[in-house]
Structure formats: C-alpha cells, structure tokens
Amino acid sequence: MAVTSNIERLAARLGVETGSRKIGRTTLTRLSIYYGATLLVVAGFIVLTDNMKGALLTGGAAADAGALVNANPAWSDLAPAFLAPLIRTLPPLLTGAAAVIGSFLLALPVAFTYVRTRNRLKYDQSLVQTVIMLPVVISAILIVVQNSLALAFSLAGIVAAVRFRNNLKDSRDAVYVFAAVGIGFAAGVGRLAIAAFLSIFFCMLELLLWKMDLTADHEHTFGMLCMPVPRSAPASNAVATLPAVSGDASEASPSADTGLLAIGGGNPEPGNGEAKRPAERLLVYCTDPDKARAVADDVLEKMTKGYKLKKTRNGGNDQYVLEYRVRFRRKSPSETVIDRLHAAGPFVIAAEVVAEEHEEKS
Amino acid sequence: MVTLAIPLSVHDHVRGRVDAPLTLVQYGDFQCSHCARMYPMVLEIADDLGDSLAFALRHFPVSQIHPLAQRAAEAAEAAASQGRFWEMATELYENQEELDDDRLTRCARKADLDIKRFKKEMMSGIHASRVRADYLGGVRSAVNGTPTFFMNGQLYEGPHESAAVVAQLLKASRGR
Numbered sequence: 003m004a005v006t007s008n009i010e011r012l013a014a015r016l017g018v019e020t021g022s023r024k025i026g027r028t029t030l031t032r033l034s035i036y037y038g039a040t041l042l043v044v045a046g047f048i049v050l051t052d053n054m055k056g057a058l059l060t061g062g063a064a065a066d067a068g069a070l071v072n073a074n075p076a077w078s079d080l081a082p083a084f085l086a087p088l089i090r091t092l093p094p095l096l097t098g099a100a101a102v103i104g105s106f107l108l109a110l111p112v113a114f115t116y117v118r119t120r121n122r123l124k125y126d127q128s129l130v131q132t133v134i135m136l137p138v139v140i141s142a143i144l145i146v147v148q149n150s151l152a153l154a155f156s157l158a159g160i161v162a163a164v165r166f167r168n169n170l171k172d173s174r175d176a177v178y179v180f181a182a183v184g185i186g187f188a189a190g191v192g193r194l195a196i197a198a199f200l201s202i203f204f205c206m207l208e209l210l211l212w213k214m215d216l217t218a219d220h221e222h223t224f225g226m227l228c229m230p231v232p233r234s235a236p237a238s239n240a241v242a243t244l245p246a247v248s249g250d251a252s253e254a255s256p257s258a259d260t261g262l263l264a265i266g267g268g269n270p271e272p273g274n275g276e277a278k279r280p281a282e283r284l285l286v287y288c289t290d291p292d293k294a295r296a297v298a299d300d301v302l303e304k305m306t307k308g309y310k311l312k313k314t315r316n317g318g319n320d321q322y323v324l325e326y327r328v329r330f331r332r333k334s335p336s337e338t339v340i341d342r343l344h345a346a347g348p349f350v351i352a353a354e355v356v357a358e359e360h361e362e363k364s
Numbered sequence: 365m366v367t368l369a370i371p372l373s374v375h376d377h378v379r380g381r382v383d384a385p386l387t388l389v390q391y392g393d394f395q396c397s398h399c400a401r402m403y404p405m406v407l408e409i410a411d412d413l414g415d416s417l418a419f420a421l422r423h424f425p426v427s428q429i430h431p432l433a434q435r436a437a438e439a440a441e442a443a444a445s446q447g448r449f450w451e452m453a454t455e456l457y458e459n460q461e462e463l464d465d466d467r468l469t470r471c472a473r474k475a476d477l478d479i480k481r482f483k484k485e486m487m488s489g490i491h492a493s494r495v496r497a498d499y500l501g502g503v504r505s506a507v508n509g510t511p512t513f514f515m516n517g518q519l520y521e522g523p524h525e526s527a528a529v530v531a532q533l534l535k536a537s538r539g540r
Contacts, residue, residue: 008416009386009534012409016527215538287503318366319506319519348428352503 029118029209033111037202040107044194047100053192097192098145105137105189108201109182115205116178119212126171133178137186137197144190177208282336284309286324286343287317287351294349295324301342302326305334321351328355366519369504376420377449379410384418386516386537388529391422391502393510394437395430398524400457402511405526407454409533417533421453423498424510432463434495439468441491442482443475451475 113133117125147153170176181204188197284302288294291314302309307329317323330336340353372378372387390406392399410419423440425433436456443452455471456463465486472482485491505514513520513529516536522528 008413009530009537012412013527013530013534016530289508317506319508319512321503321506321508351508352500354500354503 033114033205036111040111041198043107044104044198047104048194051097051100098142101141101145101189101192101194102138104194105141105186105197106134108185108189108197109134109137111201111205112178112181112185115208116175119208120172124172126175129170129175129178133182136179136182137189140183140186141190144187281308281327281329282355283357284326284328284336284339284353284355286326286353288322288324288349289320289351290349291322291324293347294322297346297350298324298326298343298353301339301346302328305331305339305342307331366506368514368517368519370501371517372418372420376422377444377453379407379419379421379450380413380417381415382418384415386413386417386533387420387514388417388533389420389422389514391424391498391505391507391510391512393423393425393430393433394440394453394456395433395460395463396426396510397460399511400460402524403453403457406529407450409526409530413533416537421449422502423495424502424507424512425495425499426510434492435465435486436460436463436468437495437498438489438491439472439482439486441494442485443472443477445485445491446477446481448475448477452477 113130116130116133120126143157147157170179181200184200185197188194188200286294286298295311295314299309299311309326309328312325312327315323315325328336328339330339336355340355343350343353368389372382372389374382376382376389388406388410390399390402392403394400406419410417423437425437427434440449440452440456443449452471452475455474456468459467459471468486469479469483472479502512505512506519511524515532518536520529520532522532
C-alpha cells in the first residue's frame with residue numbers, strides 16, 4: 003500500500019493520470035440513493051399507467067377513453083367533437099411521458115458510470131450526452147412506431163438516409179451506446195421494469211469490471227483461464243515452468259551460472275566429472291533469422307566437425323534464436339567459433355554454448 | 365511476454381533496496397544518446413521512490429555501433445569496485461560524446477576514484493567478463509537495443525518518458 007501511495011504521489015506530481023480504481027463510498031451512496039428514488043418514480047409510473055398499458059395504442063385503450071367520455075354526460079354535452087379525441091389521447095400520452103421520462107432517469111446513472119470509469123484522456127463529452135439523450139429519443143420513436151409495420155419501414159428509411167461517422171475513443175464506449183439503446187427500447191415498449199433492471203445491472207457490472215481491471219494482463223489472465231491448476235506443487239514450481247510455456251528466450255537459460263560463453267571470451271565450466279559430449283548446443287541470438295542463419299552456417303561449415311540447425315524460435319522483442327547442435331573441433335573451440343560468429347555480421351547479436359542437459363527441460 | 369532472464373540480485377548495481385517491492389532494471393549503453401537522456405529521469409524517479417523501488421543498471425554495450433561503449437562499461441565497473449558506480453555512470457553519460465581512455469580517466473577523477481587503481485584495472489581488462497555477462501544476460505532476455513527496461517521482471521515497451529515510466533510502475537505496484 004505504501005509503495006502504491008509513494009508512486010501515486012510521484013505520478014500526481016508528474017501529472018500522470020493515476021487511474022485510481024477505488025469506486026469510493028460517495029459514488030456507491032449516490033448511486034444507491036438515486037436508484038432508490040428513480041425506482042420509486044418508475045413504480046409510480048407503472049401504477050399510474052396500469053403497467054404501461056397505454057404504451058400500445060390498442061383498441062382497448064381507445065375504447066376506454068370513449069367509455070370515459072360517454073360515462074360523463076357533462077363532457078359529452080360540452081363539445082364531443084373537441085373533447086373526446088383529447089381525452090382519448092390522455093392514457094397513451096401519460097404512458098408515453100412515463101416511458102420517456104423513465105428512460106431519461108434510468109440513462110443518467112449510465113452516463114455517471116461512464117464519467118466515473120474513464121480517465122481524462124479517454125473521456126468523451128459527446129458520448130456522455132449521447133448516452134443521456136439516446137434512450138429518450140429511442141423510447142419516443144418506439145412509442146410512435148408501436149405495432150405499425152408501415153411506420154417501422156418508414157423509420158428504417160429515414161434512419162438509413164441519415165449517415166454519420168463517429169469514431170469512438172475506446173471500443174468499450176460502444177457498450178454504453180448499446181446500453182442506452184437497450185434502456186430506450188425497453189422503456190419505449192412499456193417495459194420500464196426491464197429498463198430499470200438493465201440500467202442497474204449494467205452500472206454495477208461496469209463499475210465492478212473497471213475496479214477489478216479484469217483481463218488487463220494477458221499473462222495473468224491466460225494463466226488463470228488456460229493453465230492447469232498445480233495440484234500440490236509449491237507456487238515457486240508453477241512460476242518456474244512459465245517461461246517454457248511462453249516460449250521465452252529465457253527457457254534455455256536456467257541461471258547465469260550455466261556454462262556459457264560470452265562473445266569474445268569466457269570459459270565454459272566443464273561438467274563435474276561429466277563424460278565427453280560429442281555435440282554441444284549452440285544458441286545464436288539474432289535479429290534476422292534468415293540472414294543470421296546464412297552467416298552462421300558459413301562459419302560453422304568452416305570451423306566445426308559437424309552441425310545441425312535444430313530449431314528457430316522467436317525470443318520475443320524482435321529477437322530470434324537459432325538453436326544448433328554442433329561438434330566443435332579441438333583446434334577451433336567454441337570460443338573461437340563464437341568470436342567468428344559475432345564478427346560475421348550485424349544480424350548476430352550474440353551466441354553462447356549451453357549445456358546439453360537443459361534441452362531436455364524445454 | 366518477454367521476461368527478465370537474470371533476476372535482480374545483490375550482484376547488480378542497485379539504487380534502493382534489492383528486496384524492494386518494485387524493481388526496474390535498465391540495460392544501457394554509455395554511448396547511447398537515448399540512455400543518456402533517460403538516465404537522469406530514471407535516477408530521479410528512483411530517488412523519489414526511495415526504498416519502494418530497486419533500480420538496477422546493467423551493461424549492454426552495442427559495440428557494433430558504439431565502439432567505446434565496452435570500455436566505458438568496464439570503467440563503470442572499475443568505479444563500482446571502489447564503490448562509486450553511480451557517480452561514474454553519471455560522469456560517463458554526461459561525457460558520452462568522446463569516451464576515449466583520457467576522457468575515462470578524467471571521468472574517474474571527477475567521480476573521485478583512486479586513479480592508480482582505476483588505470484590498473486582498466487589495463488588488465490579484469491571487468492570485461494562482468495560486462496559480457498551483463499550483455500549476454502540482456503540477450504537472453506531478448507534485449508536488442510538500448511535503453512531497455514524491465515519492470516518487475518517484465519519488459520517495458522512504453523515510451524521513454526518519466527510520466528509513462530511512472531504510470532507503468534504504478535500499474536505494476538497495483539498488480540503485485
């Protein structure tokens with residue numbers, strides 16, 4: 003903790019975005035209070051509109067309005083031609099207003115979550131406003147379209163005519179747009195409860211993912227998801243096997259103390275009482291495997307008894323490793339060959355002879 | 365992901381505590397201008413973070429393009445044998461335009477070294493093997509240029525700027 007705070011202080015001094023992933027009590031409290039109040043409003047809307055029945059302009063709703071007018075003789079006496087249509091529009095208007103206001107209220111926390119989880123560089127003001135306005139517009143459109151196939155086709159035509167391109171700063175921003183669409187859609191078809199659930203679930207999930215910073219590190223995620231769980235082996239053993247899996251250059255180099263030959267010198271430490279090895283393992287580190295191989299083959303052809311390229315592997319960071327099995331001559335030992343390899347061209351970064359036994363591990 | 369083949373140890377030239385929770389290993393070349401630009405920045409970060417960070421400087425003289433880098437690295441090692449590695453490294457980076465033997469001696473004098481001993485060690489080439497070992501350790505860690513940094517054993521591939529390095533250290537500290 004102290005380490006992190008030290009670096010955070012330094013980061014703040016350098017103006018580095020620390021990207022603190024503490025959600026904080028204030029955020030959660032505000033969200034909870036807001037959602038509590040919004041859910042009450044939504045529940046009120048559902049009760050007032052009789053579970054959003056007016057969302058669909060059915061014959062039933064129109065008939066109800068007509069019955070209301072007919073049941074009140076005073077109203078029918080006043081101006082039936084004027085008042086009846088007005089009264090008939092009231093239930094759908096109320097339901098429509100509930101849907102639009104509900105979608106707006108439920109979209110606000112989504113926008114809030116966006117602001118909370120983005121740093122200054124990735125923050126996009128237009129996206130915040132889009133997330134707030136999109137559900138309102140979509141729910142209004144859906145109320146207008148309702149069950150009319152003709153209107154739906156007209157809408158599709160209109161939407162197809164509007165073309166715009168907008169590059170999102172972060173691909174994850176698209177999820178917010180989809181969430182806004184979902185809320186607007188649910189509210190528009192009279193499913194305010196679904197819209198409320200979507201809003202709450204989305205915000206909670208997004209905050210959780212952001213806080214945990216899931217899948218940020220590929221190695222860790224890969225190890226967690228794809229590597230077998232060690233049964234009773236100590237943790238250190240599990241770590242030791244990782245380089246071999248990743249194909250890292252370090253797999254051939256278990257420690258600095260192995261009998262290696264640096265360029266231009268160094269003596270390989272002979273094995274303790276080990277028998278003579280007819281062939282040794284030569285690693286050639288290079289930047290261009292094809293060109294380095296041509297150089298290395300030429301040198302090995304002239305200076306060794308025999309050689310064979312066993313494999314070429316990517317060491318990472320644009321570096322390749324040519325792995326040879328070589329039988330050195332007495333008069334041109336490995337040090338001389340390595341010197342020659344280094345002098346042969348710029349593609350060879352270094353070469354070393356490693357003990358044969360290490361190959362069995364890889 | 366590329367990892368550090370040779371872990372940080374007491375044999376390294378470390379600024380801060382070797383067992384610090386965060387480690388930053390730099391493979392550097394005393395003739396490399398990028399290294400010279402980064403060196404004071406990293407040093408400042410290391411000093412700011414104190415015991416929270418172990419910063420180690422390892423040699424990676426790219427002799428093909430920097431013919432004097434190997435000798436400069438040996439000079440730094442000679443200074444290390446007198447306990448003045450960081451002072452000498454600073455001098456070498458500040459005078460990297462010409463690092464011939466005369467300049468190396470002048471740097472050694474500025475770093476307050478025992479010049480007689482320094483010259484003797486430079487003549488004998490006693491530190492060449494250490495520099496080569498560092499180089500080969502770098503090669504094994506897939507280092508192919510300088511400066512190359514490893515944070516907590518992982519290759520750092522971000523921009524060579526203080527803010528970016530600190531941001532990555534912050535991330536590493538949270539990922540511990």
